[in-house]
Amino acid sequence: MIKTKIKDLGSYIDQEVSLSGWVYNLRSSGSIIFLQFRDGYGFIQAIVAKNSVDEEIWEKAKKITIESSVVLIGKVTEHPKQKGIYELQVDNIDLINIAQEYTIGKKEHGPEFLLDNRHLWLRSPKQWAIQRIRYTIIRETYDHLSREGFIKIDAPILTPTACEGTTTLFEINYFDKDKAYLTQSGQLYIEAAIMSHNRVFDFGPVFRAEKSKTRRHLTEFWMMDAEMAFSNHRDNMTIQENLITSIVKRVLKDNQEELKVLERDIKPLEKIETPFDKITYTEAVDILQKQGRGMKWGDDFGVDEETIISRQHEKPIFVEKYPVTIKPFYMKRDPLNDKVAMNSDLLAPEGYGEIIGGSQREDDYETLIKRFKEYNVPIEPYQWYLDLRRYGSVTHAGFGYGLERLTAWICGIHHIRETIPFPRLINRLTP
Secondary structure, eight states, rough: OOEGGGGGGOOOOOOOOEEEEEEEEEESSSSSEEEEEEESSEEEEEEEEGGGHHHHHHHOOOOOOOOEEEEEEEEEESSSTTTOOEEEEEEEEEEEOOOOOOOSSSSSSOOHHHHTTTHHHHTTTTHHHHHHHHHHHHHHHHHHHHHOOOOOOOOOEEEESSSSSSSGGGEEEOSSSSSEEEEOOOOHHTTTTTHHHHHHEEEEEOOOOOOSHHHHHHHHEEEEEEEEEOHHHHHHHHHHHHHHHHHHHHHHHHHHHHHHTOOOOOHHHHHHOSSSSEEEHHHHHHHHHHHHHOOTTTTTOOHHHHHHHHTTTOOEEEEEBBBGGGGGGTTEEEEEEOOOOOOEEEETTTTTTEEEEEEEEEOOHHHHHHHHHHOOOSSEEEEEEEEHHHSSOOEEEEEEEEEEEEEHHHHSSSSSGSSSSOOOBBOOHHH
């Protein structure tokens, strides 16, 4: 008898195996009990036939409830009508824990109920699939960036200053010193590391105190920030499109089963190839005005505006060169038009909107001093950041992607609260 996993059952047809896991659903026809079984690696139907097992085993099978943990022993068979689908003909059962009546029943539940029971909702096949695709995205990010010469540098979560303004930050008391903040980005800190390592990235939780309730906002989420020395605005976009293309291809290769569980139409994902289309902010405003949106040059895009633009393209699209008045102080300005920044937002297709923001960074010391004054940013707390321009400054650029937004697009999920194991929202801090 072989201990194995559901994902490997194709190697053991007509052999006796042992599977450890949970019964997530079941039904009985009287003389046969059908167990819908998962082991964390996949899903299978296990069949207990009364006339094929001892009475003791049959009685054990009758005790099983939804979400009971068990060890099943039996012979692997291929489904009679579906090639590549396997079943387990059970001949022995070891009961580990008989679950109480399960909180999440077969009926439809509203989102608030499911979020209240997120610790259990994570067990459902759909949620299982989302988290495994999320992991593939993380893994390919590390692998791809490593191949491209990046190393990971960890930025602090507690910071004395803001990256983009204190109005969207969580403020905390830091011992007997001044206020500290939960970080909204690791960008400024990993910029310091490019002078040592050339290309670096960080990956960790960030926090925004925006009082927003849209389907695309979380209070706590995960960001990947990357910074590159000797790279300009164009280089930056090339690095981004190569990373996204690599991630999508990895998911298509490694997560076919998960995509099927999600009923994700993969045809749009199969079209993701470099290069991505590029339009300017000004061109985007013209498109939106022709669509009847009441928008003028200088306004920032909201969810609706990004959705309109992204639906017009089959691949992700860069919108570049935004007005400097709606972008942070550290973005370098276009030498041909100092009213716009050398920046871009990458919008995912199918209406998903922004997944990456990036820019060339201002590398000149005197110019950055002017930007601090222009944006009314206090200079003293950023002396260390100015040091990066005093000692060996170079042309450099960077970007960051939101893991949950990227996962939502690839999975075809409407609301990003399902893409993080335990979402934190303006009205939710539990479980």
